[in-house]
Amino acid sequence: MGSGIWSTDVYDAADRYRRSTGRSAFSYSDSGARTVHPALDPRDATRECRDSDEHPRSTPVAVLFDVTGSMGKVPRVLQSKLPQLLGLLQRQGYASDPQIMFGAIGDATCDRVPLQVGQFESDNRMDDDLGRIVLEGGGGGQMTESYELAMYFMARHTVTDSWDKRGRRGYLFIIGDELAYPQVKAREVAGLIGDDLSEDLPLRQVVDEVTRRWDTYYLLPAGSHYAGNATVLDFWRDLLGQNAVVLDDLDAVCETIALTIGLGEQAIDLDEGLRDLDRAGSGATGTVSKALARLGRGRRAEVSTLPAFRDTAGGVTRL
Amino acid sequence: MRHVAVVDLGYGDAGKGTVVDWLCATRPVHTVVRFNGGAQAAHNVVLRDGRHHTFAQFGAGTFHPGVRTHLSQHMVVDPLALAAEADHLATVGVPDALDRLTVDGDALLATPYHRAANRAREIARGADRHGSCGLGVGETVQYGLAHPGDAPRVADCHHPALLRRRLTTVRDRLTAELGPLEAPPVEDCLPAFTGFADRVAIVDGSWLAGALRTGTCVFEGAQGVLLDEWHGFHPYTTWSTTTFANVDSLLAEAGRPGDVTRIGVLRVVTTRHGHGPLVTEDPSLPFTDRHNATNPWQGRFRFGHFDAVAHRYALAAAGGVDGLALTHLDLAGPDLRICRRYDTTDRLTPGPPGDLDRQAAITARLLRSRPVYDEPPADWAEAVRAELGTPVVLTSHGPTADDKIPHGPLLAPPALVRSA
Numbered sequence: 001m002g003s004g005i006w007s008t009d010v011y012d013a014a015d016r017y018r019r020s021t022g023r024s025a026f027s028y029s030d031s032g033a034r035t036v037h038p039a040l041d042p043r044d045a046t047r048e049c050r051d052s053d054e055h056p057r058s059t060p061v062a063v064l065f066d067v068t069g070s071m072g073k074v075p076r077v078l079q080s081k082l083p084q085l086l087g088l089l090q091r092q093g094y095a096s097d098p099q100i101m102f103g104a105i106g107d108a109t110c111d112r113v114p115l116q117v118g119q120f121e122s123d124n125r126m127d128d129d130l131g132r133i134v135l136e137g138g139g140g141g142q143m144t145e146s147y148e149l150a151m152y153f154m155a156r157h158t159v160t161d162s163w164d165k166r167g168r169r170g171y172l173f174i175i176g177d178e179l180a181y182p183q184v185k186a187r188e189v190a191g192l193i194g195d196d197l198s199e200d201l202p203l204r205q206v207v208d209e210v211t212r213r214w215d216t217y218y219l220l221p222a223g224s225h226y227a228g229n230a231t232v233l234d235f236w237r238d239l240l241g242q243n244a245v246v247l248d249d250l251d252a253v254c255e256t257i258a259l260t261i262g263l264g265e266q267a268i269d270l271d272e273g274l275r276d277l278d279r280a281g282s283g284a285t286g287t288v289s290k291a292l293a294r295l296g297r298g299r300r301a302e303v304s305t306l307p308a309f310r311d312t313a314g315g316v317t318r319l
Numbered sequence: 320m321r322h323v324a325v326v327d328l329g330y331g332d333a334g335k336g337t338v339v340d341w342l343c344a345t346r347p348v349h350t351v352v353r354f355n356g357g358a359q360a361a362h363n364v365v366l367r368d369g370r371h372h373t374f375a376q377f378g379a380g381t382f383h384p385g386v387r388t389h390l391s392q393h394m395v396v397d398p399l400a401l402a403a404e405a406d407h408l409a410t411v412g413v414p415d416a417l418d419r420l421t422v423d424g425d426a427l428l429a430t431p432y433h434r435a436a437n438r439a440r441e442i443a444r445g446a447d448r449h450g451s452c453g454l455g456v457g458e459t460v461q462y463g464l465a466h467p468g469d470a471p472r473v474a475d476c477h478h479p480a481l482l483r484r485r486l487t488t489v490r491d492r493l494t495a496e497l498g499p500l501e502a503p504p505v506e507d508c509l510p511a512f513t514g515f516a517d518r519v520a521i522v523d524g525s526w527l528a529g530a531l532r533t534g535t536c537v538f539e540g541a542q543g544v545l546l547d548e549w550h551g552f553h554p555y556t557t558w559s560t561t562t563f564a565n566v567d568s569l570l571a572e573a574g575r576p577g578d579v580t581r582i583g584v585l586r587v588v589t590t591r592h593g594h595g596p597l598v599t600e601d602p603s604l605p606f607t608d609r610h611n612a613t614n615p616w617q618g619r620f621r622f623g624h625f626d627a628v629a630h631r632y633a634l635a636a637a638g639g640v641d642g643l644a645l646t647h648l649d650l651a652g653p654d655l656r657i658c659r660r661y662d663t664t665d666r667l668t669p670g671p672p673g674d675l676d677r678q679a680a681i682t683a684r685l686l687r688s689r690p691v692y693d694e695p696p697a698d699w700a701e702a703v704r705a706e707l708g709t710p711v712v713l714t715s716h717g718p719t720a721d722d723k724i725p726h727g728p729l730l731a732p733p734a735l736v737r738s739a
Contacts (some may be wrong), residue, residue: 037347
C-alpha cells in the first residue's frame with residue numbers, strides 16, 4: 001500500500017514525457033543485458049513452423065541479421081522496420097499463412113552472444129523477439145562473422161510442416177556485410193547449440209544442407225561497414241548465386257523480402273510486385289527493383305521495363 | 320503455459336512486489352500484468368546491489384531486462400505519477416520502462432480533479448478517515464461507475480478535443496458537489512495526457528491475449544483481500560477488487576480460463592496502513608518498516624501478531640490458492656505470536672459480494688474482538704500451512720530475490736530454456 005510516492009504534478013509530467021522521447025526498441029539489450037535472452041537461446045532448441053486450423057498452409061520465413069559493430073546502425077533500423085513484414089505479406093497475399101522468425105548473428109570467436117534465434121510466430125508477438133535481441137556492437141574486425149552457425153541451426157534445428165507435408169522450402173534471409181567462417185566448428189556447435197559433432201563441417205556442406213530445405217538469400221545492406229565491398233558480395237554470390245542481393249536502402253528491407261517471397265511463390269512477377277508497391281504508396285520501388293532485378297529476370301521469360309520511380313514524400317511510406 | 324497470479328491475503332504490504340521480482344528473476348517472464356488498483360500501490364523491490372524502487376504502476380519485475388508491464392482495463396491509470404515513476408526507474412538503471420509498457424485503452428484515467436475530490440472528502444471525514452491514499456483512485460472508480468459513458472479513459476488521450484470535454488465535465492461535476500477543487504485548469508492538464516499518449520503504447524484487449532500466448536505472464540495484485548471492495552471490512556476498504564476475480568475474467572476473455580497458478584502472499588507480521596480493524600495490533604512489537612513511513616493520509620504503519628483468523632477469511636474470500644508465499648520470516652522472533660481465534664469467534668465467513676451492511680457488521684464485531692494468542696511457533700511455515708490448510712511454496716527471509724526459498728515443485732525455477 002502506498003501514499004503517493006511519485007509526483008502527480010501536471011506541468012512536471014508534461015515535461016517528463018517531452019524529455020523521454022527516442023524510445024529504444026532494443027529494450028533488452030539497452031537495459032544492459034549481455035547474455036542471450038532465454039527465449040532466443042539456440043541451445044538444445046528446435047524451432048517449429050507448424051500448420052494449424054487457423055493457418056492451414058504455413059509458409060516459414062526466417063530473418064536473421066548480423067548484430068556486430070560493422071553493421072553500424074543497421075540492426076536498429078531493421079528492428080524498427082521488420083515488424084511491418086508480416087502485415088505486408090498478409091495484405092499482399094504473396095504467401096499463404098506466413099510465420100516469421102527473427103534471429104541475430106554475431107561472431108563466435110569473440111562475441112558473448114554469437115547466435116540468437118526466436119520462434120516462428122504468425123502474429124505480432126514476434127516483435128517481442130526483436131526486442132530481446134542483444135546487440136553485440138563488437139565483432140572481430142577480420143571481416144568474418146559466424147553466419148555458418150546460423151545456417152547450421154537452420155539446417156538441423158528447424159522443423160516445418162511446409163517441408164514435411166508439402167515438400168516446400170521455407171524462406172531464409174540473412175542480412176549481413178561480412179564473410180562466413182570456412183568451417184562450422186564442432187567446438188562452437190557443442191558450446192552454443194549443444195550438438196555433438198565428431199568433426200568440423202565445411203561451409204559448403206552446410207550451405208548445401210540449408211538450401212535443400214530453405215530458399216536462402218543474403219542481403220548486403222547499405223550503411224554497413226563493408227557495403228559495396230566486392231569481396232563480400234563475390235563470396236556470397238559464389239555460395240548462393242543470384243540470391244546474394246545488394247540492398248541500397250535499408251528502409252526497403254521489408255518490401256524487398258516480401259517481393260522476394262512473392263516471386264518465389266510465383267504469386268507475382270517483379271513488375272506486378274513493383275506495381276503493388278507503387279500503388280500502396282511505397283517509396284521503396286527503386287531500391288527493390290534494383291535489388292531484385294536479377295531475381296526477377298531469372299524467373300521470368302521476358303524482360304520488362306520497371307515502373308517509374310515515385311516520389312512519396314509526405315505520403316504513406318509503407319504498405 | 321501456466322501463468323502465475325500473486326494476491327495479498329492481508330491488508331496489503333505483505334510483499335507482493337518482492338515475490339513478483341523473484342518470479343521474474345528465476346524464470347523467463349514475458350509480462351507482468353496489473354489487474355487492480357492504481358498509482359497508490361507501493362510495491363518495494365530491493366536488489367542485491369542495494370538499488371531500490373517503490374513500484375506503483377510499473378510491474379515489480381521491471382528491474383529484469385525485457386520484462387514488460389501491461390496495465391489492464393481494471394487499472395486506474397495515472398499518467399502523471401507514471402511519468403515520475405519512469406524517471407526514478409531511469410535513475411536506478413532502468414532507462415526503458417516506458418518502452419516496455421502497454422496500457423489498455425479502456426482503463427479509467429485518474430485526473431487531478433479526482434485526486435482533489437478524494438482529498439476533500441477524506442479531510443471532511445475528520446477522525447473517521449478511511450485510510451485513503453489521497454491519489455483519487457477510489458474517486459476515479461466511483462466516477463466511472465456513476466458516469467460510464469463519459470468518464471475519461473486512457474484511449475481518450477489520443478483525442479485532445481474529446482479529452483478536454485471529458486475533463487471539463489469531471490471538473491464541473493465534482494466542483495458542483497464539493498466546492499472549488501485544488502487542481503490546475505483543464506488546458507494545463509492536456510499536454511501531460513497527450514504527452515502520455517504519444518509516448519506509451521495504448522492497446523486494446525487483444526494485446527493481452529497475445530502476450531498470454533507468447534510467454535509466461537505474472538499477474539500482480541495490488542493492496543490485499545482484506546481491503547477488497549466487497550469482502551473487506553466496510554467502510555475501511557478500497558474501491559477495487561483485490562481477489563483473483565479480475566485475473567479470472569482477463570484469462571477468460573483471452574480464451575484461457577483457469578490457466579494460472581494462484582499464489583497468496585502473507586507476512587508473518589500482520590500489518591495495516593490506515594484506519595480499520597487490526598485485531599492483533601500490538602504497539603509494543605519492536606518493528607519499523609522503512610518503506611512505509613507515517614504519512615498524513617494513512618497515519619502510522621501498524622504492526623500486529625500473525626492473525627490466522629483474518630487470513631483464513633481472506634483465503635476463503637479469494638476462493639483458495641494453490642500455494643502460499645510467506646514473507647518477512649527474518650522478523651520472526653520470541654516476541655511474535657500467532658492468533659488462531661478471537662475471544663468472540665474463531666471463524667469469519669465471507670458473504671456474497673455486494674452486501675455492505677453485512678461487511679459493516681463484521682467490522683463492528685472485529686473492533687470489539689480481542690485476540691487469543693498461542694506461543695510463537697518453532698516452525699512458522701509449518702504453523703501457517705497447518706492453520707490455513709494450504710502449502711507454503713515460497714518463504715522470504717530478506718528483501719532481495721536471493722533471500723527467497725521455494726518449497727516443492729509449484730514455483731521451482733524451470734530450466735531457463737524455451738524450446739519451440
